[in-house]
Amino acid sequence: MHPAVLLLLRLSSLLHALRSAAAFASNETASTASCAPARCGNLNISYPFTLGGVQPQECGFPAFELACDADRAYLTKSFRERLYRVYSISYDTNSLVVAVETVFPGAGMSCGVPDFNVSSGLALYPLNISNTNNNLVLLYNCEIPPEKQLFPPCANHTIGAYVSETTPEGEVNPPQWVQKNCSSVSVPVRALQEGQDPARNYMGLITQGFLLEWPAKESRGCDACRVRGGECRFVQFSLRCICPDGRPCPTPRGKQRVFPRVALT
Ligand SMILES: *[C@@H]1O[C@H](CO)[C@@H](O)[C@H](O)[C@H]1NC(C)=O
Ligand SMILES: *[C@@H]1O[C@H](CO)[C@@H](O)[C@H](O)[C@H]1NC(C)=O
Ligand SMILES: *[C@@H]1O[C@H](CO)[C@@H](O)[C@H](O)[C@H]1NC(C)=O
Ligand SMILES: *[C@@H]1O[C@H](CO)[C@@H](O)[C@H](O)[C@H]1NC(C)=O
Ligand SMILES: *[C@@H]1O[C@H](CO)[C@@H](O)[C@H](O)[C@H]1NC(C)=O
Ligand SMILES: *[C@@H]1O[C@H](CO)[C@@H](O)[C@H](O)[C@H]1NC(C)=O
Numbered sequence: 001m002h003p004a005v006l007l008l009l010r011l012s013s014l015l016h017a018l019r020s021a022a023a024f025a026s027n028e029t030a031s032t033a034s035c036a037p038a039r040c041g042n043l044n045i046s047y048p049f050t051l052g053g054v055q056p057q058e059c060g061f062p063a064f065e066l067a068c069d070a071d072r073a074y075l076t077k078s079f080r081e082r083l084y085r086v087y088s089i090s091y092d093t094n095s096l097v098v099a100v101e102t103v104f105p106g107a108g109m110s111c112g113v114p115d116f117n118v119s120s121g122l123a124l125y126p127l128n129i130s131n132t133n134n135n136l137v138l139l140y141n142c143e144i145p146p147e148k149q150l151f152p153p154c155a156n157h158t159i160g161a162y163v164s165e166t167t168p169e170g171e172v173n174p175p176q177w178v179q180k181n182c183s184s185v186s187v188p189v190r191a192l193q194e195g196q197d198p199a200r201n202y203m204g205l206i207t208q209g210f211l212l213e214w215p216a217k218e219s220r221g222c223d224a225c226r227v228r229g230g231e232c233r234f235v236q237f238s239l240r241c242i243c244p245d246g247r248p249c250p251t252p253r254g255k256q257r258v259f260p261r262v263a264l265t
Pocket of ligand 6: 213
Protein backbone atom coordinates (compact mmCIF):
# COMPACT_ATOMS: atom_id res chain seq x y z
CA MET A 1 0.00 0.00 0.00
CA HIS A 2 1.09 3.58 -0.56
CA PRO A 3 2.96 4.89 2.54
CA ALA A 4 0.75 8.01 2.68
CA VAL A 5 -2.33 5.81 2.83
CA LEU A 6 -0.84 3.77 5.66
CA LEU A 7 0.04 6.94 7.52
CA LEU A 8 -3.48 8.32 7.14
CA LEU A 9 -4.99 5.07 8.36
CA ARG A 10 -2.67 5.02 11.37
CA LEU A 11 -3.46 8.65 12.18
CA SER A 12 -7.18 8.08 12.00
CA SER A 13 -7.01 5.05 14.27
CA LEU A 14 -4.82 6.96 16.70
CA LEU A 15 -7.28 9.85 16.76
CA HIS A 16 -10.04 7.42 17.29
CA ALA A 17 -8.26 5.72 20.18
CA LEU A 18 -7.67 9.11 21.81
CA ARG A 19 -11.31 10.05 21.41
CA SER A 20 -12.59 6.79 22.92
CA ALA A 21 -10.12 7.08 25.76
CA ALA A 22 -11.42 10.59 26.50
CA ALA A 23 -15.03 9.43 26.35
CA PHE A 24 -14.21 6.59 28.67
CA ALA A 25 -12.43 8.82 31.19
CA SER A 26 -15.46 11.13 31.41
CA ASN A 27 -17.70 8.32 32.65
CA GLU A 28 -15.80 5.41 34.00
CA THR A 29 -18.55 3.09 35.22
CA ALA A 30 -21.79 3.98 33.53
CA SER A 31 -23.10 4.41 30.06
CA THR A 32 -26.62 5.41 29.16
CA ALA A 33 -26.79 5.52 25.38
CA SER A 34 -28.34 2.42 23.89
CA CYS A 35 -26.59 -0.10 21.72
CA ALA A 36 -29.89 -1.51 20.44
CA PRO A 37 -29.53 -3.01 16.94
CA ALA A 38 -29.68 -0.45 14.15
CA ARG A 39 -30.80 -1.01 10.59
CA CYS A 40 -29.49 -0.03 7.22
CA GLY A 41 -31.47 -1.44 4.33
CA ASN A 42 -31.96 -5.06 5.32
CA LEU A 43 -28.82 -5.15 7.43
CA ASN A 44 -29.05 -5.62 11.22
CA ILE A 45 -26.22 -3.73 12.85
CA SER A 46 -25.04 -4.65 16.33
CA TYR A 47 -21.82 -5.54 18.17
CA PRO A 48 -19.06 -5.73 16.91
CA PHE A 49 -20.47 -3.35 14.25
CA THR A 50 -21.89 0.11 14.88
CA LEU A 51 -23.87 2.49 12.76
CA GLY A 52 -22.19 5.91 12.92
CA GLY A 53 -24.48 8.71 14.10
CA VAL A 54 -27.07 6.22 15.38
CA GLN A 55 -25.22 4.05 17.89
CA PRO A 56 -22.43 5.36 20.11
CA GLN A 57 -19.04 4.31 18.77
CA GLU A 58 -18.31 2.18 21.83
CA CYS A 59 -21.11 -0.21 20.75
CA GLY A 60 -18.54 -2.04 18.62
CA PHE A 61 -15.00 -2.13 17.28
CA PRO A 62 -13.85 1.31 16.09
CA ALA A 63 -12.76 -0.29 12.81
CA PHE A 64 -16.25 -1.75 12.28
CA GLU A 65 -18.15 1.51 12.23
CA LEU A 66 -20.53 1.61 9.27
CA ALA A 67 -22.16 4.48 7.44
CA CYS A 68 -25.59 4.12 5.88
CA ASP A 69 -26.06 5.84 2.56
CA ALA A 70 -29.39 5.33 0.76
CA ASP A 71 -29.89 1.95 2.47
CA ARG A 72 -26.37 0.84 1.58
CA ALA A 73 -23.87 0.19 4.36
CA TYR A 74 -20.17 1.01 4.02
CA LEU A 75 -17.14 0.57 6.25
CA THR A 76 -16.13 4.07 7.30
CA LYS A 77 -12.46 3.62 8.24
CA SER A 78 -11.28 3.16 4.66
CA PHE A 79 -8.75 5.25 2.78
CA ARG A 80 -11.43 6.42 0.35
CA GLU A 81 -15.06 7.08 1.20
CA ARG A 82 -17.65 4.43 0.39
CA LEU A 83 -15.01 1.99 -0.75
CA TYR A 84 -16.17 -1.22 0.94
CA ARG A 85 -19.86 -1.91 0.73
CA VAL A 86 -21.21 -4.35 3.32
CA TYR A 87 -23.88 -6.58 1.78
CA SER A 88 -24.55 -8.90 4.69
CA ILE A 89 -23.34 -9.75 8.17
CA SER A 90 -23.63 -13.18 9.71
CA TYR A 91 -23.37 -12.95 13.49
CA ASP A 92 -23.55 -16.77 13.70
CA THR A 93 -20.49 -17.41 11.57
CA ASN A 94 -18.60 -14.15 12.39
CA SER A 95 -18.46 -13.26 8.76
CA LEU A 96 -19.55 -10.59 6.35
CA VAL A 97 -19.82 -10.16 2.61
CA VAL A 98 -18.15 -7.01 1.34
CA ALA A 99 -17.69 -5.64 -2.18
CA VAL A 100 -15.19 -3.02 -3.24
CA GLU A 101 -16.87 -0.04 -4.99
CA THR A 102 -14.42 2.06 -6.93
CA VAL A 103 -13.54 3.14 -10.44
CA PHE A 104 -10.36 2.55 -12.36
CA PRO A 105 -8.44 5.86 -12.80
CA GLY A 106 -9.25 7.53 -16.10
CA ALA A 107 -12.14 5.17 -16.82
CA GLY A 108 -14.94 7.54 -15.86
CA MET A 109 -17.74 5.84 -13.94
CA SER A 110 -17.85 2.92 -16.31
CA CYS A 111 -15.34 0.49 -14.83
CA GLY A 112 -15.23 -0.79 -11.26
CA VAL A 113 -11.78 -2.34 -11.40
CA PRO A 114 -9.80 -1.28 -8.32
CA ASP A 115 -6.35 0.27 -8.72
CA PHE A 116 -5.04 -1.22 -5.46
CA ASN A 117 -4.69 -4.67 -3.96
CA VAL A 118 -7.92 -5.15 -2.07
CA SER A 119 -6.36 -7.33 0.64
CA SER A 120 -3.77 -4.61 1.41
CA GLY A 121 -6.57 -2.07 1.71
CA LEU A 122 -8.11 -4.26 4.42
CA ALA A 123 -4.85 -5.10 6.21
CA LEU A 124 -5.49 -2.76 9.13
CA TYR A 125 -8.95 -4.14 9.89
CA PRO A 126 -9.26 -7.02 12.37
CA LEU A 127 -10.63 -9.11 9.52
CA ASN A 128 -9.41 -12.13 7.59
CA ILE A 129 -10.19 -12.77 3.98
CA SER A 130 -11.87 -16.16 3.99
CA ASN A 131 -9.96 -18.87 2.18
CA THR A 132 -13.24 -19.86 0.50
CA ASN A 133 -12.77 -16.91 -1.86
CA ASN A 134 -10.96 -16.96 -5.18
CA ASN A 135 -8.49 -14.29 -6.21
CA LEU A 136 -9.18 -12.31 -9.38
CA VAL A 137 -5.93 -10.86 -10.75
CA LEU A 138 -6.13 -7.88 -13.12
CA LEU A 139 -3.14 -6.95 -15.29
CA TYR A 140 -2.38 -3.73 -17.14
CA ASN A 141 0.47 -1.63 -18.60
CA CYS A 142 1.61 -4.61 -20.65
CA GLU A 143 0.60 -6.67 -23.65
CA ILE A 144 -2.44 -8.85 -23.02
CA PRO A 145 -3.57 -11.59 -25.45
CA PRO A 146 -6.96 -10.52 -26.89
CA GLU A 147 -8.82 -13.50 -25.42
CA LYS A 148 -7.64 -12.57 -21.89
CA GLN A 149 -8.71 -8.92 -22.15
CA LEU A 150 -11.66 -7.65 -20.16
CA PHE A 151 -14.89 -7.68 -22.13
CA PRO A 152 -16.68 -5.33 -22.24
CA PRO A 153 -13.45 -3.36 -21.90
CA CYS A 154 -12.79 -1.00 -19.02
CA ALA A 155 -13.14 2.27 -20.98
CA ASN A 156 -10.16 2.38 -23.35
CA HIS A 157 -7.79 0.54 -21.00
CA THR A 158 -6.30 -2.79 -21.94
CA ILE A 159 -6.68 -4.96 -18.87
CA GLY A 160 -6.29 -8.70 -18.63
CA ALA A 161 -7.76 -11.05 -16.04
CA TYR A 162 -7.24 -14.49 -14.59
CA VAL A 163 -8.17 -16.26 -11.39
CA SER A 164 -5.09 -17.27 -9.46
CA GLU A 165 -4.94 -20.76 -8.11
CA THR A 166 -3.95 -21.21 -4.53
CA THR A 167 -2.79 -24.36 -2.82
CA PRO A 168 -2.14 -24.86 0.90
CA GLU A 169 1.48 -23.93 0.08
CA GLY A 170 0.44 -20.57 -1.35
CA GLU A 171 -0.24 -19.05 -4.71
CA VAL A 172 0.92 -20.98 -7.77
CA ASN A 173 2.79 -19.24 -10.59
CA PRO A 174 0.79 -16.97 -12.92
CA PRO A 175 -0.31 -18.44 -16.26
CA GLN A 176 2.32 -18.47 -19.01
CA TRP A 177 0.74 -15.67 -21.05
CA VAL A 178 1.35 -13.16 -18.25
CA GLN A 179 4.32 -10.90 -19.04
CA LYS A 180 6.79 -10.05 -16.29
CA ASN A 181 6.40 -6.30 -16.77
CA CYS A 182 2.65 -6.10 -16.10
CA SER A 183 1.22 -3.98 -13.30
CA SER A 184 -1.31 -5.97 -11.32
CA VAL A 185 -3.94 -5.80 -8.62
CA SER A 186 -5.96 -8.57 -7.09
CA VAL A 187 -9.50 -8.70 -5.77
CA PRO A 188 -10.96 -11.52 -3.68
CA VAL A 189 -14.12 -12.88 -5.32
CA ARG A 190 -16.59 -15.60 -4.40
CA ALA A 191 -15.95 -19.00 -5.91
CA LEU A 192 -16.10 -19.03 -9.70
CA GLN A 193 -18.64 -21.24 -11.40
CA GLU A 194 -17.36 -24.09 -13.54
CA GLY A 195 -16.24 -22.74 -16.91
CA GLN A 196 -16.90 -19.09 -15.99
CA ASP A 197 -14.54 -16.77 -17.91
CA PRO A 198 -13.15 -14.17 -15.48
CA ALA A 199 -12.38 -11.68 -18.29
CA ARG A 200 -16.04 -11.64 -19.37
CA ASN A 201 -17.56 -11.77 -15.90
CA TYR A 202 -15.22 -9.43 -14.05
CA MET A 203 -17.83 -6.84 -13.06
CA GLY A 204 -20.24 -9.48 -11.80
CA LEU A 205 -17.45 -11.10 -9.80
CA ILE A 206 -16.30 -7.80 -8.28
CA THR A 207 -19.81 -6.56 -7.41
CA GLN A 208 -20.81 -9.88 -5.85
CA GLY A 209 -18.20 -9.27 -3.16
CA PHE A 210 -16.22 -11.67 -1.02
CA LEU A 211 -16.32 -13.22 2.41
CA LEU A 212 -14.47 -11.78 5.42
CA GLU A 213 -14.23 -13.20 8.93
CA TRP A 214 -13.69 -11.52 12.28
CA PRO A 215 -12.13 -13.15 15.38
CA ALA A 216 -14.53 -15.61 16.97
CA LYS A 217 -13.35 -14.87 20.51
CA GLU A 218 -14.88 -11.38 20.39
CA SER A 219 -18.31 -12.78 19.60
CA ARG A 220 -18.10 -15.53 22.22
CA GLY A 221 -17.45 -12.90 24.89
CA CYS A 222 -20.43 -10.93 23.67
CA ASP A 223 -22.76 -13.95 23.57
CA ALA A 224 -21.90 -14.63 27.22
CA CYS A 225 -22.65 -11.00 28.02
CA ARG A 226 -26.08 -11.12 26.35
CA VAL A 227 -26.92 -14.26 28.32
CA ARG A 228 -26.29 -12.17 31.42
CA GLY A 229 -28.76 -9.57 30.10
CA GLY A 230 -26.05 -7.13 29.14
CA GLU A 231 -25.07 -5.14 26.10
CA CYS A 232 -21.60 -5.38 24.62
CA ARG A 233 -19.35 -2.36 24.43
CA PHE A 234 -15.82 -1.95 23.21
CA VAL A 235 -13.98 0.41 25.50
CA GLN A 236 -10.23 0.90 25.74
CA PHE A 237 -9.48 -1.99 23.42
CA SER A 238 -11.54 -4.55 25.28
CA LEU A 239 -15.05 -5.92 25.50
CA ARG A 240 -17.23 -4.61 28.36
CA CYS A 241 -20.56 -6.02 29.38
CA ILE A 242 -22.99 -3.27 30.40
CA CYS A 243 -26.23 -4.08 32.23
CA PRO A 244 -29.53 -2.18 31.75
CA ASP A 245 -28.70 0.03 34.77
CA GLY A 246 -25.74 1.35 32.77
CA ARG A 247 -23.19 -0.37 35.02
CA PRO A 248 -20.89 -3.29 34.24
CA CYS A 249 -22.83 -6.55 34.62
CA PRO A 250 -21.77 -8.57 37.64
CA THR A 251 -19.86 -11.72 36.74
CA PRO A 252 -21.93 -14.90 37.13
CA ARG A 253 -22.41 -16.24 40.70
CA GLY A 254 -19.62 -18.48 41.87
CA LYS A 255 -17.43 -17.38 39.02
CA GLN A 256 -15.58 -14.49 40.55
CA ARG A 257 -13.42 -12.59 38.20
CA VAL A 258 -9.87 -13.87 38.50
CA PHE A 259 -7.24 -11.21 38.86
CA PRO A 260 -3.67 -11.95 37.93
CA ARG A 261 -1.57 -12.83 40.95
CA VAL A 262 0.83 -10.12 41.95
CA ALA A 263 4.01 -11.19 43.64
CA LEU A 264 4.51 -9.00 46.70
CA THR A 265 8.04 -9.06 47.85
C1 LIG B 1 -22.16 8.94 34.14
O1 LIG B 1 -23.30 8.12 33.98
C2 LIG B 1 -24.26 8.26 35.02
C3 LIG B 1 -25.34 7.18 34.86
O2 LIG B 1 -25.78 7.09 33.56
C4 LIG B 1 -24.81 9.66 34.95
O3 LIG B 1 -25.78 9.84 35.96
C5 LIG B 1 -23.67 10.66 35.13
O4 LIG B 1 -24.14 11.96 34.97
C6 LIG B 1 -22.55 10.40 34.10
N1 LIG B 1 -21.40 11.23 34.43
C7 LIG B 1 -20.75 11.91 33.50
C8 LIG B 1 -19.57 12.68 33.99
O5 LIG B 1 -21.09 11.91 32.32
C1 LIG C 1 -32.72 -7.90 13.37
O1 LIG C 1 -32.61 -7.79 14.76
C2 LIG C 1 -33.86 -7.79 15.43
C3 LIG C 1 -33.61 -7.52 16.90
O2 LIG C 1 -32.50 -8.21 17.37
C4 LIG C 1 -34.54 -9.13 15.17
O3 LIG C 1 -35.80 -9.15 15.82
C5 LIG C 1 -34.72 -9.32 13.69
O4 LIG C 1 -35.26 -10.59 13.43
C6 LIG C 1 -33.40 -9.19 12.97
N1 LIG C 1 -33.62 -9.21 11.53
C7 LIG C 1 -32.82 -9.88 10.70
C8 LIG C 1 -33.17 -9.77 9.25
O5 LIG C 1 -31.88 -10.54 11.08
C1 LIG D 1 -0.43 -5.97 -5.72
O1 LIG D 1 0.23 -7.10 -5.19
C2 LIG D 1 1.12 -7.72 -6.14
C3 LIG D 1 1.64 -8.99 -5.49
O2 LIG D 1 2.04 -8.79 -4.20
C4 LIG D 1 2.22 -6.73 -6.51
O3 LIG D 1 3.11 -7.32 -7.44
C5 LIG D 1 1.58 -5.49 -7.10
O4 LIG D 1 2.55 -4.53 -7.42
C6 LIG D 1 0.55 -4.89 -6.17
N1 LIG D 1 -0.17 -3.83 -6.86
C7 LIG D 1 -0.27 -2.60 -6.39
C8 LIG D 1 -1.05 -1.62 -7.25
O5 LIG D 1 0.22 -2.22 -5.33
C1 LIG E 1 -8.30 6.96 -23.30
O1 LIG E 1 -9.27 7.98 -23.30
C2 LIG E 1 -8.84 9.19 -22.72
C3 LIG E 1 -9.98 10.17 -22.66
O2 LIG E 1 -11.10 9.69 -23.30
C4 LIG E 1 -7.64 9.74 -23.50
O3 LIG E 1 -7.19 10.93 -22.89
C5 LIG E 1 -6.54 8.71 -23.51
O4 LIG E 1 -5.47 9.17 -24.31
C6 LIG E 1 -7.05 7.39 -24.05
N1 LIG E 1 -6.00 6.40 -23.89
C7 LIG E 1 -5.67 5.54 -24.84
C8 LIG E 1 -4.60 4.54 -24.51
O5 LIG E 1 -6.23 5.49 -25.91
C1 LIG F 1 6.82 -5.63 -21.65
O1 LIG F 1 7.52 -6.70 -22.22
C2 LIG F 1 7.19 -6.98 -23.59
C3 LIG F 1 7.98 -8.18 -24.04
O2 LIG F 1 8.17 -9.10 -23.04
C4 LIG F 1 7.47 -5.76 -24.47
O3 LIG F 1 7.05 -6.02 -25.80
C5 LIG F 1 6.72 -4.56 -23.92
O4 LIG F 1 7.06 -3.39 -24.66
C6 LIG F 1 7.04 -4.34 -22.44
N1 LIG F 1 6.19 -3.26 -21.95
C7 LIG F 1 6.63 -2.31 -21.16
C8 LIG F 1 5.62 -1.30 -20.70
O5 LIG F 1 7.78 -2.26 -20.77
C1 LIG G 1 -6.75 -14.67 10.76
O1 LIG G 1 -5.53 -15.10 10.21
C2 LIG G 1 -4.47 -15.15 11.14
C3 LIG G 1 -3.21 -15.48 10.39
O2 LIG G 1 -3.44 -16.43 9.39
C4 LIG G 1 -4.80 -16.18 12.21
O3 LIG G 1 -3.78 -16.22 13.17
C5 LIG G 1 -6.10 -15.77 12.88
O4 LIG G 1 -6.49 -16.75 13.80
C6 LIG G 1 -7.19 -15.61 11.85
N1 LIG G 1 -8.37 -15.08 12.50
C7 LIG G 1 -9.59 -15.51 12.20
C8 LIG G 1 -10.71 -14.79 12.84
O5 LIG G 1 -9.79 -16.45 11.46
